[in-house]
Amino acid sequence: MNAITAADDLVKFLEDHPSFGARVHSVFPHAANLLVLEDALITLTNQDDITPMGLRVDCGTSFAEFLQAGDEVFLDPYRITAANGLFTVTICDVEVWETRSILILDALPAEAVSQTRFRLMRWLEKQSAQGLLPLLPRLTRQAVSSKPANDNLYSRYIADDLEAFTQAINSSDWKPALHLADRLIGFGMGSTPACDDFLAAYMVVLRIANEINPARFPWIREFNDIIASKAKNRTTLISANMLRHASEGRVSLNQQQLLQACLFKSDKDLILLAEKVLRHGASSGGDFLLGLVCALEWYQNAITETLKEGEQARVANKRLQPVPTP
Amino acid sequence: MTIQTSIKKNAYYDSVTLMLLSRQLQELAGVEDVLVGMGTDLNLDLAKDLGLATGEFDTLTPNDLFIAAKIDEAQISMKAVEDAFNAYLNKNAESDSDEDYQPTSLSSAIQALPGANMVLVSVPGQYAAAEVEDALDAGLHVMLFSDNVPVEDELRLKQKAVEKGLLMMGPDCGTAIINGIPLCFANAVRRGKIGVVGASGTGTQEVTVQIHKLGEGLSQVIGTGGRDLKEQIGGLMMIQGFESLIADPETELIVLISKPPDPSVAEKIYQIAKSSPKPVVIDFIGGDRAAIEAAGAIPCISLEDAAQKAVKVLRGREYEDFTGFSLPEEQIEQVVEKEAAKLKSDQTELRALFTGGTLADEAMKLLGDHYEIYSNIPLSPEMAIENLPEGRGHICLDLGEDEFTRGRPHPMIDPQTRTEFFESHVDEKTAVILVDVVLGFGSYKDPAGAVADSVREIRQRLSTQGRDVVVIASVCGTELDSQDLNKSIATLEAAGIIVLPSNAQAVRLTDKVMQRIKKGAGDVR
Numbered sequence: 001m002n003a004i005t006a007a008d009d010l011v012k013f014l015e016d017h018p019s020f021g022a023r024v025h026s027v028f029p030h031a032a033n034l035l036v037l038e039d040a041l042i043t044l045t046n047q048d049d050i051t052p053m054g055l056r057v058d059c060g061t062s063f064a065e066f067l068q069a070g071d072e073v074f075l076d077p078y079r080i081t082a083a084n085g086l087f088t089v090t091i092c093d094v095e096v097w098e099t100r101s102i103l104i105l106d107a108l109p110a111e112a113v114s115q116t117r118f119r120l121m122r123w124l125e126k127q128s129a130q131g132l133l134p135l136l137p138r139l140t141r142q143a144v145s146s147k148p149a150n151d152n153l154y155s156r157y158i159a160d161d162l163e164a165f166t167q168a169i170n171s172s173d174w175k176p177a178l179h180l181a182d183r184l185i186g187f188g189m190g191s192t193p194a195c196d197d198f199l200a201a202y203m204v205v206l207r208i209a210n211e212i213n214p215a216r217f218p219w220i221r222e223f224n225d226i227i228a229s230k231a232k233n234r235t236t237l238i239s240a241n242m243l244r245h246a247s248e249g250r251v252s253l254n255q256q257q258l259l260q261a262c263l264f265k266s267d268k269d270l271i272l273l274a275e276k277v278l279r280h281g282a283s284s285g286g287d288f289l290l291g292l293v294c295a296l297e298w299y300q301n302a303i304t305e306t307l308k309e310g311e312q313a314r315v316a317n318k319r320l321q322p323v324p325t326p
Numbered sequence: 327m328t329i330q331t332s333i334k335k336n337a338y339y340d341s342v343t344l345m346l347l348s349r350q351l352q353e354l355a356g357v358e359d360v361l362v363g364m365g366t367d368l369n370l371d372l373a374k375d376l377g378l379a380t381g382e383f384d385t386l387t388p389n390d391l392f393i394a395a396k397i398d399e400a401q402i403s404m405k406a407v408e409d410a411f412n413a414y415l416n417k418n419a420e421s422d423s424d425e426d427y428q429p430t431s432l433s434s435a436i437q438a439l440p441g442a443n444m445v446l447v448s449v450p451g452q453y454a455a456a457e458v459e460d461a462l463d464a465g466l467h468v469m470l471f472s473d474n475v476p477v478e479d480e481l482r483l484k485q486k487a488v489e490k491g492l493l494m495m496g497p498d499c500g501t502a503i504i505n506g507i508p509l510c511f512a513n514a515v516r517r518g519k520i521g522v523v524g525a526s527g528t529g530t531q532e533v534t535v536q537i538h539k540l541g542e543g544l545s546q547v548i549g550t551g552g553r554d555l556k557e558q559i560g561g562l563m564m565i566q567g568f569e570s571l572i573a574d575p576e577t578e579l580i581v582l583i584s585k586p587p588d589p590s591v592a593e594k595i596y597q598i599a600k601s602s603p604k605p606v607v608i609d610f611i612g613g614d615r616a617a618i619e620a621a622g623a624i625p626c627i628s629l630e631d632a633a634q635k636a637v638k639v640l641r642g643r644e645y646e647d648f649t650g651f652s653l654p655e656e657q658i659e660q661v662v663e664k665e666a667a668k669l670k671s672d673q674t675e676l677r678a679l680f681t682g683g684t685l686a687d688e689a690m691k692l693l694g695d696h697y698e699i700y701s702n703i704p705l706s707p708e709m710a711i712e713n714l715p716e717g718r719g720h721i722c723l724d725l726g727e728d729e730f731t732r733g734r735p736h737p738m739i740d741p742q743t744r745t746e747f748f749e750s751h752v753d754e755k756t757a758v759i760l761v762d763v764v765l766g767f768g769s770y771k772d773p774a775g776a777v778a779d780s781v782r783e784i785r786q787r788l789s790t791q792g793r794d795v796v797v798i799a800s801v802c803g804t805e806l807d808s809q810d811l812n813k814s815i816a817t818l819e820a821a822g823i824i825v826l827p828s829n830a831q832a833v834r835l836t837d838k839v840m841q842r843i844k845k846g847a848g849d850v851r
Contacts (some may be wrong), residue, residue, distance in 0.1 A: 026338040069336060126728075128735075131341060152345065153361070157372050186366030186388055190341030193366060235366050236388050238338065275450055282340035 131283030186235035201291030356401025470496025518543020528682025536633030765803025
């Protein structure tokens with residue numbers, strides 16, 4: 001089979017590591033993770049969406065047909081080959097996806113972000129309430145229906161902590177928020193626990209705000225770095241990788257396009273983009289979207305404060321830049 | 327009871343699979359409580375809070391899956407719980423295997439099954455039109471389950487379908503039986519000579535079930551979607567389905583079901599009926615009887631009446647409006663007296679809690695002359711549920727409407743919504759509770775059991791005040807449905823619920839009990 005799209009960080013990684021072995025970490029019908037070095041994952045997918053360190057391939061059937069956890073795999077810049085001989089992906093003439101391609105251009109004013117957030121919220125209310133989504137009315141302080149929420153054990157258990165976390169971030173009290181994040185990292189059922197998806201949305205919104213105006217939010221880098229670091233030992237490897245990418249402002253292609261439409265001028269349909277994100281994983285998409293509508297509340301307030309202080313947002317035609325390693 | 331843990335090292339599953347597995351394990355006999363999750367510290371904290379922690383938790387890492395269960399070892403072992411977990415997983419894995427591989431696009435699905443001639447589309451409404459267009463272009467009939475499809479798209483797609491001689495059932499089409507294959511919500515009914523075109527889901531189900539009960543069967547059951555008979559769409563699919571059944575050699579009689587169509591659409595249908603070589607029975611629920619008769623078709627007063635007339639005409643027998651009961655009148659009167667005697671004089675209100683929209687609509691139309699009924703699908707705007715004075719009055723709800731299904735399944739799939747309404751909307755003033763129980767493909771595995779449980783709880787609650795309540799139900803289903811009609815009736819009757827053989831009869835009995843209460847307690851209007 002052939003690779004169709006490769007994440008730019010994967011391309012660089014393969015160039016930096018011309019030939020080495022890896023192991024299959026986990027296999028799903030529409031994705032497979034390869035464990036490289038000690039704790040990094042390369043994600044192969046046959047879906048439209050692609051993640052950082054990801055490779056989209058024209059695999060017309062389940063990955064479980066070819067791979068199983070523990071299989072040995074060899075990688076070089078031109079192919080990925082399973083030692084069992086059943087699986088080879090040729091990497092040639094692939095489209096390279098820029099994992100940091102959010103255009104920090106024409107940032108929407110707070111009022112427009114607020115309207116976008118409201119639209120997103122109204123739409124999200126109508127979606128199937130899996131994962132943390134039953135908490136949407138509570139976390140967004142909407143009128144709670146007289147009908148009991150269609151909740152679940154996990155969302156009931158974590159509701160107070162999630163609410164406290166959102167309140168702390170809304171007040172930009174980042175140290176208490178960091179402390180509260182200890183109660184969230186790794187909580188949830190599946191391979192990316194629900195609270196991690198929620199946190200990923202926060203981290204990437206925070207990171208974008210920091211890119212727009214680094215002087216205004218000096219705490220964000222440290223906040224994101226600490227959460228990514230804590231995640232290493234407290235959640236699944238798949239999720240820890242996701243949080244590490246999010247801390248650097250990297251999310252999946254669909255999430256990236258949705259963020260672009262939420263925060264900057266975009267000609268794409270917000271709800272269609274949200275729909276694509278919602279379809280990611282089992283409940284992961286919904287958990288990310290819940291985090292996003294909460295994080296947007298902080299963002300719209302932060303942008304308002306920024307303008308009040310007369311600071312000019314750095315909205316020149318630029319792209320997100322990597323954070324220099326300290 | 328003992329607490330035990332099973333661990334799967336480096337195992338990854340999605341959260342919904344684990345949630346479903348958790349629920350299934352919870353239902354095993356001897357399992358009192360169970361939690362499944364990845365071994366992260368916080369998940370383990372949750373297990374500890376639930377009293378499900380064991381010493382083995384110390385060996386868990388965040389990349390391990392755990393099953394923690396409180397079990398009665400006299401009934402089940404942890405090994406059996408594990409085996410059940412693996413069996414469920416394997417069942418899922420089988421459906422992911424190459425043999426049952428689920429294509430991710432319409433084009434790959436067509437490649438995988440080149441002989442297919444119909445596509446069932448169930449994607450979010452905004453994506454649906456593109457999928458349907460592709461299907462029609464590929465020469466395939468379409469059943470479109472999705473709702474929220476713009477009416478302009480519906481018109482364009484139906485026009486294309488008509489040009490190509492194809493069916494485009496929907497959008498928001500929940501019921502069809504094509505060549506004996508039930509699609510979405512439908513009942514297991516025998517095949518036969520009666521063809522149905524329906525613009526209302528549970529209305530169509532009720533008619534097909536009644537036809538089955540009367541000993542006849544269905545050739546084809548074609549859905550159109552609820553908007554088809556509005557002026558904008560012009561009844562394109564009702565007409566397409568109607569003409570298809572006229573041409574179908576296996577169909578000897580045709581039944582059309584809908585809420586009253588736009589007059590311009592009705593006229594087109596009457597024109598076709600006039601020239602139909604096959605008898606046509608029309609139930610435009612509450613529609614224009616004279617116009618139907620003028621078209622040479624047979625009008626009906628209820629869904630059950632439509633089925634009765636269809637069967638009688640097919641068998642060459644005389645027919646008349648069916649307004650009564652399957653039981654003798656004196657037996658019905660005895661039931662009415664006995665049930666009304668249970669009530670206190672201030673118990674006067676009706677609570678009709680329906681999962682099927684057409685059944686709720688039929689109930690209100692049959693009761694409408696006698697009572698002021700507030701509803702989320704009111705017969706007139708002033709009777710909207712928002713206008714209910716101080717929470718008191720007669721209420722009939724269609725719990726399948728969007729306002730009750732946001733973020734949760736339709737109540738035919740998950741009875742929880744109605745269970746909650748039993749708790750919140752039935753009180754000491756309630757005299758009669760009227761419900762539907764819809765069986766069949768797509769429906770909840772035991773809807774009768776869920777209603778019976780709710781009724782028991784209500785009766786227990788009311789008994790503390792020395793009160794009881796009358797509960798009347800009809801079951802839309804057959805003995806061939808997986809939920810089993812007879813078993814469902816027995817379940818309801820064991821909870822003291824009076825079960826009638828059709829929605830119309832259940833409504834009529836409700837009317838009689840309410841009238842009897844009026845005599846004793848005065849009109850509450």
